[in-house]
Structures are given as structure tokens and as C-alpha cells.
Amino acid sequence: MSFCLNGVGLTHANGFAALKELTLKAEKGERIALIGPSGAGKTSLLSVLGTALAPTVGTAEVLDFGQNFRSTVALAKLRSRIGTVHQSPPIPGRQRVVTAVLAGKLGQWPAWKSLASLLYPLDIPGARAALERVDLADKLFARCDQLSGGQLQRVGIARVLYQQPELILADEPVSALDPTLALATIRLLVADAEARGATLVASLHAVDLALGNFTRIVGVRAGQIAFDLPASEVGVPLLHDLYASEGDELPVQAHESHFLPPAAANDAATRAACC
Amino acid sequence: MKPTERDPAARRRLIGGLATLVILWPLFQAAEVKPGVLFDPGNLKVIGNFLAAFLPPETGTEFMGYLAKATLETLAIATAGMALAFLIAVPMAYLATGAGREKATLNPVTRSLLTILRGIPELVWALVFVRVFGLGPAAGVLALGLTYGGMLAKVYAEILESVDAAPARALRHNGASRPLAILYGLIPQASKELASYTVYRWECAIRASVVMGFVGAGGLGQLMDQAMKMLNGGEAATILLAFMVLVFAADGFSGWLRRALDTPPANRASPFGWRSTLFGLAVVSGIVASFAYLEIGLKALLTVEAANSIGEFIAGFFPPDLSADWLAKVGQGIWETLAISVVGTLLAAVAGLLLALPKWRAPFSFLLNTLRSVPELVWATITALAVGLGPFAGALALALHTSGVLGRLYAEALDNAPPAPGQALRLAGAPGGFAFLYGTLPGAAPQLIAYTLYRWEMNIRMAAILGFVGAGGLGQLLYFELSLFHHAQASTVIIAMLLLSIAVDQASAWLRRKMN
Ligand SMILES: Nc1ncnc2c1ncn2[C@@H]1O[C@H](COP(=O)(O)OP(=O)(O)OP(=O)(O)O)[C@@H](O)[C@H]1O
Ligand SMILES: [Mg+2]
Numbered sequence: 001m002s003f004c005l006n007g008v009g010l011t012h013a014n015g016f017a018a019l020k021e022l023t024l025k026a027e028k029g030e031r032i033a034l035i036g037p038s039g040a041g042k043t044s045l046l047s048v049l050g051t052a053l054a055p056t057v058g059t060a061e062v063l064d065f066g067q068n069f070r071s072t073v074a075l076a077k078l079r080s081r082i083g084t085v086h087q088s089p090p091i092p093g094r095q096r097v098v099t100a101v102l103a104g105k106l107g108q109w110p111a112w113k114s115l116a117s118l119l120y121p122l123d124i125p126g127a128r129a130a131l132e133r134v135d136l137a138d139k140l141f142a143r144c145d146q147l148s149g150g151q152l153q154r155v156g157i158a159r160v161l162y163q164q165p166e167l168i169l170a171d172e173p174v175s176a177l178d179p180t181l182a183l184a185t186i187r188l189l190v191a192d193a194e195a196r197g198a199t200l201v202a203s204l205h206a207v208d209l210a211l212g213n214f215t216r217i218v219g220v221r222a223g224q225i226a227f228d229l230p231a232s233e234v235g236v237p238l239l240h241d242l243y244a245s246e247g248d249e250l251p252v253q254a255h256e257s258h259f260l261p262p263a264a265a266n267d268a269a270t271r272a273a274c275c
Numbered sequence: 276m277k278p279t280e281r282d283p284a285a286r287r288r289l290i291g292g293l294a295t296l297v298i299l300w301p302l303f304q305a306a307e308v309k310p311g312v313l314f315d316p317g318n319l320k321v322i323g324n325f326l327a328a329f330l331p332p333e334t335g336t337e338f339m340g341y342l343a344k345a346t347l348e349t350l351a352i353a354t355a356g357m358a359l360a361f362l363i364a365v366p367m368a369y370l371a372t373g374a375g376r377e378k379a380t381l382n383p384v385t386r387s388l389l390t391i392l393r394g395i396p397e398l399v400w401a402l403v404f405v406r407v408f409g410l411g412p413a414a415g416v417l418a419l420g421l422t423y424g425g426m427l428a429k430v431y432a433e434i435l436e437s438v439d440a441a442p443a444r445a446l447r448h449n450g451a452s453r454p455l456a457i458l459y460g461l462i463p464q465a466s467k468e469l470a471s472y473t474v475y476r477w478e479c480a481i482r483a484s485v486v487m488g489f490v491g492a493g494g495l496g497q498l499m500d501q502a503m504k505m506l507n508g509g510e511a512a513t514i515l516l517a518f519m520v521l522v523f524a525a526d527g528f529s530g531w532l533r534r535a536l537d538t539p540p541a542n543r544a545s546p547f548g549w550r551s552t553l554f555g556l557a558v559v560s561g562i563v564a565s566f567a568y569l570e571i572g573l574k575a576l577l578t579v580e581a582a583n584s585i586g587e588f589i590a591g592f593f594p595p596d597l598s599a600d601w602l603a604k605v606g607q608g609i610w611e612t613l614a615i616s617v618v619g620t621l622l623a624a625v626a627g628l629l630l631a632l633p634k635w636r637a638p639f640s641f642l643l644n645t646l647r648s649v650p651e652l653v654w655a656t657i658t659a660l661a662v663g664l665g666p667f668a669g670a671l672a673l674a675l676h677t678s679g680v681l682g683r684l685y686a687e688a689l690d691n692a693p694p695a696p697g698q699a700l701r702l703a704g705a706p707g708g709f710a711f712l713y714g715t716l717p718g719a720a721p722q723l724i725a726y727t728l729y730r731w732e733m734n735i736r737m738a739a740i741l742g743f744v745g746a747g748g749l750g751q752l753l754y755f756e757l758s759l760f761h762h763a764q765a766s767t768v769i770i771a772m773l774l775l776s777i778a779v780d781q782a783s784a785w786l787r788r789k790m791n
Contacts, residue, residue: 080704090695092717103713107704114709
């Protein structure tokens with residue numbers, strides 16, 4: 001088992017219930033896409049999985065670690081096994097790309113190594129390898145405030161690739177990338193998870209990206225799970241239902257009206273890659 | 276992949292690090308840093324006895340009367356000095372700034388005049404004026420007016436240059452004169468910053484007026500000086516407490532004022548409501564009351580007689596003594612002063628950062644506030660007991676006061692640094708300390724460095740005068756020569772102080788550019 005949420009509810013400090021009675025389970029190595037309208041609770045759900053927020057009701061177990069039980073040492077150990085790709089990459093502008101990538105392993109490195117790396121990056125080949133996979137090897141020693149928004153987001157992804165976590169959480173990981181690069185990056189995350197047998201949970205606003213690359217699709221609406229199906233069983237009516245609050249158009253990468261021949265989900269992704 | 280790849284920045288970092296060491300090492304030598312002396316049991320006993328003499332604080336009615344009078348006097352000196360500074364600063368800033376000009380030319384004459392006004396520490400002005408006008412607050416007010424006038428003018432000019440120039444330019448192209456273009460195009464953007472800087476300076480003026488009392492310019496400082504000279508610890512303690520209360524109150528008041536500047540204007544024709552009117556009246560009456568309380572007849576200062584005595588006095592300073600012997604001595608003083616300022620600022624930066632880090636702020640805020648509300652000169656009398664007269668005492672005194680100032684600013688800057696990067700690293704399992712080093716610190720670093728360098732610019736001026744209480748450097752030379760009425764020699768020292776502070780301003784500006 002990779003994680004198991006049981007009747008989880010999350011109420012924010014202002015009293016707003018972002019998640020209600022939510023139950024979701026995943027085995028090791030599964031690749032799940034979260035889709036749903038804005039404000040549905042995708043980020044909230046990922047925050048609970050990432051141990052950033054503790055559920056206010058119900059139980060959450062992540063990588064065999066009951067979250068409701070909290071000891072800081074064990075929690076830090078657990079967290080070093082979880083990698084998160086954030087929507088806006090949380091990287092200081094004045095940091096160099098190499099340092100930002102190496103920071104992915106701060107939870108695993110001994111203290112001396114983390115300290116020494118501030119003076120001289122101790123794993124340059126490792127950082128370069130991760131950056132090569134997102135096509136940014138030439139920026140290894142650049143400063144992050146010299147990168148474009150999309151490049152910075154890819155640095156955030158390289159950091160997670162370098163961290164090699166057992167559970168990858170991604171919150172709209174490609175929102176700053178153009179369609180071609182977005183597809184390539186999603187494929188990269190999926191391939192990385194597949195190769196290492198890691199679990200991947202990604203929230204996406206482009207339905208075609210989700211259907212084309214993930215095996216399991218979880219629709220979230222109003223803090224609850226609307227559906228939880230293999231990609232091949234997710235049809236257009238179901239999607240229109242999910243996005244009812246946002247009008248008739250479904251959010252996609254490629255702006256063609258007939259993007260989704262049911263059951264041939266991969267085509268949408270292919271098309272997205274061509275435009 | 277090349278397995279033997281090197282970090283291209285490593286060589287530069289290494290050279291930078293080595294260069295820093297090579298520069299700092301002799302400076303630490305010159306400051307005679309001997310941490311061992313601090314823990315010498317004999318010295319510890321002396322300090323213990325000294326501090327014990329501070330207890331219990333004096334509370335006799337007669338003394339409290341003096342104290343109240345001195346406190347009022349300090350407030351009045353600060354307020355009157357600020358009023359004078361403002362009068363000097365507004366026209367000077369107008370002349371000096373490139374803002375509102377069609378071609379941004381800077382006026383070199385006013386700029387250099389401002390540099391001279393600012394470059395000579397207020398305490399030196401005070402020392403000089405005391406000799407012209409005799410002991411008393413007039414010297415303090417004039418000294419504050421001149422130095423702060425220079426500082427205000429420079430910063431006003433810079434603020435006006437830093438806001439968007441387009442509105443003023445458009446007005447000028449429509450035929451508006453330069454003053455109107457500034458009033459309508461620039462002041463609305465800059466007013467908040469201008470006002471908040473002025474209030475902040477007033478707060479500094481209170482601190483400065485206390486310090487000037489040490490050379491006989493009235494107020495709490497003079498009382499403190501007397502108490503220390505008579506070795507009356509109890510009185511000194513009460514004065515120090517009164518001073519702390521004053522600083523805290525001024526702090527709170529200026530914070531309140533700056534927040535009040537944020538309230539949007541009411542919906543009516545006049546931008547001035549009853550609150551601003553009341554405030555304006557309070558400021559004006561405060562200034563009038565200050566001059567009246569200090570009994571400074573400006574007329575008395577503007578007589579022919581006074582002008583003559585000033586003229587004679589100033590003439591005594593020319594020509595400066597430029598003999599090789601004396602220059603060598605002054606050079607030694609410059610080096611020592613530089614060392615005091617650098618070592619003091621560095622120690623303060625380290626201590627301030629350590630004190631800014633803890634999450635549970637209350638006790639540390641109190642400690643920082645206490646450190647910064649004791650003036651450097653008072654710290655210097657204590658550190659001189661601890662490590663003996665000399666530059667190390669000066670550096671320590673500077674470090675104690677500055678760590679209070681920097682610690683508070685650092686804590687604020689760290690608080691305002693973007694939290695997301697550190698948070699993200701903690702979520703990836705990084706221990707708190709490393710999440711801070713890799714995530715939070717890089718975001719806050721430019722701010723921290725800027726604060727430290729700005730503070731160094733102030734500290735070089737302070738280091739130049741710590742010698743007045745025997746803490747080495749140029750101050751010691753100046754105090755000595757002035758006491759002996761060796762004006763030609765004193766003049767060389769003052770010129771050296773001026774040049775040194777200009778050089779440090781330049782170095783700090785260069786370093787700030789480099790770090791960005
Ligand atoms: N810190 C917070 N305090 C109060 N309410 C919050 C907080 N964070 C999120 N919410 C609310 O919880 C609900 C779910 O938010 P969440 O960020 O999980 O949505 P989302 O599905 O990620 O949306 P989007 O696609 O726009 O990113 C929203 O209605 C939001 O307003
Ligand atoms: Mg979200």
C-alpha cells in the first residue's frame with residue numbers, strides 16, 4: 001500500500017471544509033491523475049498526502065505511516081520519501097540551479113554534506129543528470145532568477161527527480177509550460193515513477209493530459225470524490241458533469257472541439273504534442 | 276556526462292574568501308581583538324563591581340526633578356534639531372536631486388556640500404559648537420540640524436529620484452514649472468516614504484541628542500556623563516532606564532505615525548481632516564515649545580559678535596597640520612577607526628543573526644531592544660572596564676549596540692522573506708536548519724546584507740568618535756587635540772574623518788552592487 005485516506009475531512013482555519021469524508025487508496029506504483037474544477041479541493045488533497053496539513057477528521061496513512069501520530073523525527077524521515085512538485089516552484093531567486101536541485105536530498109544527506117554543499121556543490125553529476133532529463137543541463141550553474149517561468153518549473157521537477165521519492169505528488173506541475181513541453185514533462189514524471197516503482201499523484205487542469213498519460217483518473221468536486229475510474233472508462237458525459245460549474249467547455253491543452261474520441265484517449269495527447 | 280566536472284564559480288568564491296581573510300586579518304589585529312581578556316577573572320570582578328554599583332537605581336525626589344528636566348531637554352533638542360534639519364534639507368534636496376529635471380543632471384556643488392555635512396559626525400560638530408557657544412543645548416541643536424539636514428536632504432533627493440519619473444516629465448512637457456511638476460507628479464508617489472523616513476530620523480535624533488550630551492550639549496547625556504564621572508552608579512542606572520523608556524516610547528510613537536500614514540484619505544475636498552490638522556498643530560507647537568524651553572534665542576546666534584567668534588574659531592582650524600609626523604599619526608588613527616568599525620559591525624552581524632533566529636521572540640526582542648537602547652558611548656565605558664582602554668573596547672561597544680539594531684532588522688527581514696521555499700524543503704524532509712539555509716536565507720540575504728552595509732556606514736562615523744571615551748582611533752586624537760586647543764591638528768583629524776566616511780560610503784555602495 002502506498003497511501004490510504006479513510007473518511008478524511010479537512011477544515012481550514014476559517015471554518016471552510018475543503019475536504020469532506022474522502023476515502024482514497026493507492027497501491028505502490030500506481031499513477032493517478034486528479035482532475036476537477038477550480039476550488040474542488042485538489043491542492044488540499046495533495047497537502048494531506050504530503051503531510052503538510054493533518055486531516056481534521058478521519059485517518060491518513062502515507063507510506064505505512066499513520067499521520068495522525070506525529071513525532072518530528074519520524075515525520076522528517078517520512079517526508080524525505082515524499083517528493084512534491086509545486087505549482088509555483090518554491091525556489092529562492094538568488095539560489096543557483098545546482099543548489100536548488102541538490103536541496104532535494106537535504107532530508108537524506110548527513111548534516112556535514114548539506115553544509116559543505118553550500119560552499120561547493122558536492123554532487124554536480126547527480127544534479128546535471130536530473131537537469132538533463134528536463135532539458136536544462138546548460139543552466140546547471142545559472143542563477144534561478146535568470147530563468148524563465150517554465151524553466152524554473154522544470155528545475156522544481158528536476159529537484160524531485162533528484163530526490164527519488166517513493167511517492168511523487170504534483171500540483172499542476174506543467175501549468176507554466178507550453179503544450180509540447182507539458183506533455184513531454186508529464187511523460188517524464190510518469191516514466192520516472194514507472195521505472196522506480198514509485199507512486200505518482202498529479203493534479204492537472206488539462207483533461208487530455210490526464211486521460212492520455214495516467215492509468216487511473218480521480219475526479220474531485222466540492223471536496224469529495226466524484227469518480228475514481230481507469231482512464232479508459234472516463235467518458236465525455238462524466239467529464240461534463242464534473243466541470244458543470246465551469247461551463248460547457250472542458251479544460252484541455254489543445255483547443256480543438258472534438259479532442260476526445262472516447263476510449264482513444266492517447267490521441268488527444270498525441271495531438272497536443274503536434275501543435 | 277563529464278565525471279570530473281567542476282563548479283565554475285568555485286574559483287571566484289575561493290579567491291573572494293581568501294581575499295576577505297587577507298583584508299580582515301590585519302583589521303582584527305589592528306582592533307587588538309583579544310577575546311581571552313573578556314573572561315579574565317580579574318576583569319570580570321571589576322565589571323561585576325561596576326555593575327553592582329548601578330543598584331539600586333537612584334530615586335530621590337531632587338534627582339528625579341533633574342531627570343525630568345533633562346528628559347524634556349533631550350526631547351526638545353531632538354525636536355528643535357529636526358526642525359532645523361528640515362529647514363536645511365528641503366531646499367538642499369530640491370537643489371541636489373535630479374528629479375523633475377528634463378535632463379537628470381545632478382548638482383555637484385550641493386551634493387558635495389551635503390557630503391561634508393553628513394560626513395562629519397554630529398558629535399564632532401557638537402564638540403566644536405560647544406567651544407563656540409559654550410556648554411548647553413544650543414550646540415546640540417545646531418549639530419543635529421547640520422548633520423541631519425545633510426542626511427535628510429540626501430535621502431529626500433534619492434527618494435524623489437527613485438519613484439516613477441514619467442508623471443513629472445509629462446507635466447513639464449505641458450509647461451509646468453519644476454517645483455509644481457515635483458509637487459503634482461512626484462510627491463504623491465513619494466510622500467509616504469518621505470514622511471516615514473522623517474519620523475524615523477526624529478527617533479534617531481533622540482538617541483543622538485543623548486549621546487551629544489556627553490560632550491556637554493545638555494540633556495540626559497550630560498546628566499549621564501556627570502553621574503559616570505562622579506562614579507554614581509545609582510544615578511547612572513536611573514538615567515539609563517529613563518533613556519530606555521524614552522527610546523521605546525519614541526519607537527512606538529513613530530511606528531504608530533508610520534501606520535497612520537497608511538490610512539486612505541476620507542471622501543471630501545480637502546485632503547486634511549481633523550486628525551491631520553491636529554497633528555500639524557501639535558508638530559508646530561512642539562517645535563515652538565522646544566525652542567522656547569531650550570531658551571535658544573536664534574537672535575543671539577545671529578549677532579555680529581557671534582559671527583565674529585565663529586569666524587575666529589574656524590580660522591584657527593586653517594591651515595590644517597599636514598606635517599609628515601602628524602599625518603603618520605592620523606593615518607594610524609584612520610586604520611584603527613576602520614578596524615573598530617569593521618570588527619564591531621561583523622561581530623554585531625553574527626550576534627544579531629543568532630539573536631534573530633529563535634522562533635520564540637519575546638525574550639530575544641527584549642534583549643535586542645535593551646542592547647540597542649544603550650548608546651555606544653555608554654557601552655564603551657563598560658567595555659573599557661572589561662578589556663581595558665583601546666580599540667578592542669570600542670569594537671565591542673559598537674558590536675553590543677549594533678547587534679541590537681541589526682538583530683531587530685534581521686528578525687523583521689526573515690519574517691518577511693518568502694516562506695514557500697523553506698516550507699517546501701521541510702515537506703521534502705529537510706531538517707529545519709537546512710530548510711532555513713537552503714530555502715529561507717537566500718530569499719532574505721539581499722536584505723540582510725543591505726542592512727549590514729548601511730549600518731557599517733553609520734558605524735564608521737560612530738567608530739570615529741568612540742575615542743572620546745578612550746576607545747582608540749581618530750576620536751581619541753581629536754578629543755586630545757581639541758582639549759589642548761591644537762586646532763590645526765584637530766582640523767586634520769576632522770578632514771580624515773570626512774574622507775574616511777566618504778570612502779566607506781563608496782565601498783559599501785560598491786559591495787551592495789556586487790552582492791546583487
Ligand atoms: N488556507 C485556506 N483557508 C481557507 N480556505 C482555503 C484554504 N486553502 C484552500 N481553501 C479553500 O478550499 C477549497 C479547495 O481549495 P484547493 O486549493 O484544494 O482547490 P483546488 O482544487 O486545488 O483548486 P485549483 O484548481 O483552483 O487550484 C477552495 O474553496 C478554497 O477556497
Ligand atoms: Mg490548486
